[in-house]
Structure formats: C-alpha cells, structure tokens
Amino acid sequence: MYNENNIDEIITVILSSKGYHKVPILQEGTNCYLKRYSDKLGYYVLCYYDKKGISIHFCFTGIMMPDINLMDFYAGIHLEILEMYNKTTEEPIIVAVEKIKAIEPYLETASEIILQELMNPILPIEKLFLYRDTIIAYDILKNDENLQEKFALLEKELYKVCKKRSISKKHQTICSSFIDWLPKDYFAEKGFLNIEELRQNIILYIYAQELFEE
Incomplete structure (x- = not known):
C-alpha cells in the first residue's frame, strides 16, 4: 500500500x-x-x-x-x-x-489545434465561449499601455500569494477593485457588454497565469 x-x-x-x-x-x-x-x-x-x-x-x-x-x-x-x-x-x-x-x-x-479550439469553440457550450472572452479581455488589459504599470503590480501581488496558498477573498477583492478602477465604458467600447459575467473569470485567469510562473 x-x-x-x-x-x-x-x-x-x-x-x-x-x-x-x-x-x-x-x-x-x-x-x-x-x-x-x-x-x-x-x-x-x-x-x-x-x-x-x-x-x-x-x-x-x-x-x-x-x-x-x-x-x-x-x-x-x-x-x-x-x-x-x-x-x-x-x-x-x-x-x-x-x-x-x-x-x-x-x-x-x-498546440495550434488546441489554441484554435479555445479561440473559436467548436462545441456549443457556454463556458467555452466565456473562456474565449476571458482570454480576449485579459489580453486587452495586459497590452494596454496606459495600464501596464498597475497591471504589473497586480500580477506581482498575486504571484507572491499563489506560491504560498490558494487565492483568498482579499486578493479577489484586489483584482475586482482593479477592474472597478477602469473607466466605466472600458470594456463596452471593446465589445464586451456584460462585464459582470466576465469579472470573476478574469480575476481567476489572472491568478492562474501567476500559478504557472515558477
């Protein structure tokens, strides 16, 4: 045994x-x-x-x-x-x-086939489309030149946490506050009309990205 x-x-x-x-x-x-x-x-x-x-x-x-x-x-x-x-x-x-x-x-x-599948879901399953939108929203945040300094600080904070314990409500709040800090129409201008549905997914995706860092 x-x-x-x-x-x-x-x-x-x-x-x-x-x-x-x-x-x-x-x-x-x-x-x-x-x-x-x-x-x-x-x-x-x-x-x-x-x-x-x-x-x-x-x-x-x-x-x-x-x-x-x-x-x-x-x-x-x-x-x-x-x-x-x-x-x-x-x-x-x-x-x-x-x-x-x-x-x-x-x-x-x-890898290429999987990436295509993620960005263009084949199966009519809602969470696959939500995941695709999460990736797109994350890329928009990470590549926005006006946000890079604040976004880098957020990633650094989460990296320190994820190496010791699972994400807490406190750090989910930090991520949520970052999203709330953005201009009200930030995501709407980029085609995302229901940011509330994406909010938690974006938070967990940012955290997951840091989990993969050694």
Whole structure:
C-alpha cells in the first residue's frame, strides 16, 4: 500500500526534471503540478488520492485554475493515466508519472489545434465561449499601455500569494477593485457588454497565469 506522505515526493522528483512545479493544495487529497507551454497553454498533472485509492490525470489545455472544473472543460487534451483502488503500491504511481514524461512531447504537436479550439469553440457550450472572452479581455488589459504599470503590480501581488496558498477573498477583492478602477465604458467600447459575467473569470485567469510562473 502506498504511503500518502510519499506521493508528493515521488511525483515531484520525477516531474521537476521536466520543468513542472507544484502549486498550493486547492483541496484536501489533491496535488497539482503545472508547466507552462506558452502564454495561453499549459500542462497539468492532477493527483487525487484517499484511503480507497489514487487517480492521476494529465491535461494539455488553456491556462486556467487547476481545480475540479478542469476535467469538465471540453477543449484540449485530457488523459486519465492511472486509477487504482485498494492495495495500490508505489510502483504503478512511478510508472504512471514516467508515462506522462514520455507522452508530453507528442502532445505539444497539437498546440495550434488546441489554441484554435479555445479561440473559436467548436462545441456549443457556454463556458467555452466565456473562456474565449476571458482570454480576449485579459489580453486587452495586459497590452494596454496606459495600464501596464498597475497591471504589473497586480500580477506581482498575486504571484507572491499563489506560491504560498490558494487565492483568498482579499486578493479577489484586489483584482475586482482593479477592474472597478477602469473607466466605466472600458470594456463596452471593446465589445464586451456584460462585464459582470466576465469579472470573476478574469480575476481567476489572472491568478492562474501567476500559478504557472515558477
């Protein structure tokens, strides 16, 4: 039977050699390891475990919060690498993570297709279109020359937080205040009529971007 205390050490040692880093635990019984591919795409290794068993998932998709919603995001590549119950030993866990290392180089060949899928959703699913609008809104904020200094400070503040713990209400408020500080018609002039729907997504997207920074 595997030792839960050793799971993190085993996976971290193997994945760190490929440039992955662990992020703060988002929920009990879940470890997450990230690696940035580009400004809009990233790799995710999610490990769920409890006394009954363990499962390991590998994803290559858009930058987002690596929570339970990631597995229900219908864009990109999502693979279940391992799912075992009862008397699980450490050996299959090691093999599963080594398999991820072997698979990764082949997944990156799909990067352009995934990016196209994110920017031009194929499936008629609302959250895919909301995610696309979130990316566009984020790019507008980040590339606005009049906002670069304030936006850089916001990113720096979130970076300090995300390396220690999950985002708090306090820091969500900081992000929200930044959006409120913008001219009232800032997003409307750029074609976004319902900013309230986008607000939380933009906040979490900014935070997710910082999670991917080492």
